[in-house]
Amino acid sequence: MSRLYPRLCIVPLCAALLLSAAAPAAQPPLALASRILPTAAAPTPAVLPYIKVPAGRIALTHVRVIDGTGQPAQAERTIVIADGKIVAVSPATAPLPPDVRVLDLSGQTVLPGIVGMHDHLFYIARPDIDAAGKSEPPLMVPEMAFSAPRLYLANGVTTIRTTGSVEPNTDLNLKQMIDAGRIPGPHMDVTGPYLEGPGSPFIQMHILKDAADARRTVAFWADRGVTSFKAYMFINRAELKAAIDEAHRRGLKITGHLCAVTYREAAALGIDDLEHGFFVNTENDPGKKPDSCTKSDGEDTLAAMDPNGPAAKSLIADLVSHHVAVTSTLPVFEQRVAGHAPLWPRAMAALTPEARESYLYLRNLTANAPEETRARNAVAFQHGLAMERAFVAAGGLLLAGPDPTGNGGVVPGFGDLREIELLVEAGFSPEQAVRVATLNGATYLGLQARIGSIAPGKDADLLVVKGDPSRTITDIQNVELVFKDGIGYDPGALLQSVRGRYGEY
Ligand SMILES: [Zn+2]
Secondary structure, three states: OOOOOOOOOOHHHHHHHHHHHHOOOOOOHHHHHHHHOOOOOOOOOOOHHHEEEOOOOEEEEEEEEOOOOOOOOEEEEEEEEEOOEEEEEEEOOOOOOOOOEEEEOOOEEEEEOEEEOOOOOEOOEOOOOOOOOOOOOOEEOOEOOOHHHHHHHHOOEEEEEOOOEOOHHHHHHHHHHHHOOOOOOOEEEOEOEOEEOOOOOEOOOOEOOOHHHHHHHHHHHHHOOOOEEEEOOOOOHHHHHHHHHHHHHOOOEEEEOOOOOOHHHHHHHOOOEEEOOOOOOOOOOOOOOOOOOOOOOOHHHHHHOOOOOHHHHHHHHHHHHOOOEEEEOHHHHHOOOOOOOOOOHHHHOOEOHHHHHHHHHHHHHHHOOOHHHHHHHHHHHHHHHHHHHHHHHOOOOEEEOOOOOOOOOOOOOHHHHHHHHHHHHOOOOHHHHHHHHOHHHHHHHOOOOOOOOOOOOOEOOEEEEEOOOOOOHHHHHOEEEEEEOOEEEOHHHHHHHOOOOEOOO
16 A cells, blocks of 8 residues: 655755656666576575475476466476576477486476465454454454465465565565575565555554655665565555655556556556556546545446446556556455355465454355345456456556455465466466466566576476366366476475464464
8 A cells, every 4th residue: 555745845855856866777677686586595404394306407307388478388398407497498209418307297287487466475364353254453464474485385486576565574584584595485576565545444554644755665665675566545646656756766666556546547647557457446436536545446446347348448548558567366356256266175274273264254254245245246356357358458468466365265375376267267268377477477577588487598487287277277276396496395395384374474
């Protein structure tokens, strides 16, 4: 949740801003790549129990490859890995190089490691929740610094953008520990603390005072090493503008889950990305006033919007022409749909008993909602799916992440896989859905030369699943092995270590 800086600068300050704006960009793209994907350190003993295939020269033979570009899957391939990189992708009949460890993965499919673009490190707790869904203030958001990184890695998510932080120091230190090989986890684009205005129910967030505060907040956290920013629901246009300008001045991108500011307003201000597909665009919400959030947070606008109508076309064209990416977060919105897919048993096993209880209470309430609410949520969800497809058809860059918040039914890692299934439900081919969850995220981050697809020269960040998701998308759940920088991690060992922990720490 971010707030912007209004343009209220007095003359000396404006001059200073102009001067700094004229200075060369603080972070050239290469520097950002080396910060998000630094050279891998050797794993320390604490990480060894989670490694199934140590670094080395490795050939994955007889695999099907879904390469992340959207091209059709290819059967009977060999992928050769050395020094943490993919060095060759060839037909299985090609001779193997000498001195490789051969892993015959017949019947399995290799995909690029997922680039999760709405992948938080916290859980939303509801203190003393009861069966009627009542909980006591304040709403607390405990940090899952132990369980979330393991859940992501275990499910093939090798790079995450944290997309809003409640404990930015924890996130920055966590990234350092992971990069140093001291704990298992994905590569991280650490997003700064939510840039939020007055009205937020989240007690852990800083509330911006004005545009100058927004600019200072961005500058402060950029100096401390965060590599992206996120604006939140109650930020106003002036604050958002100031935050965008300060982030861009430093070569960093900024996204938003907005409410007081509409999608078109944010695009005009220069935002890089909009979270939650088309679910939180408030422009046609009843009673919408400039710079003020609505009760429905966009659901009214989406439910009333014909995905093939002129209003939808015009909105999408506006975003595409401003080069604004959109992040699909379907799993969290699926939770509003009565009778939605149940939580997979392996994900359920990761929850604490309290998180499990909270999830089941809230799921039950969704199922028992008044008919009118259920019907409206179902329509909005279908419109959301269709709008995301239309956005891509119009040339928009769609990213993906599950947003593990909501009612506890979205769990890190598992949610990233569910997101791919829901993109297929939206009408994308499995290969296109995988591209949204891999290469598109890498492209947005400027890391497409390193990650996001399977090609010689790229980092060996790979997801291996049993079966063939290009035919049966649910096969994507069968994660067997996850490579990060050429090291093969063991999903079973990672999941076992966080059994019953998600919701606690
Ligand atoms: Zn979120």
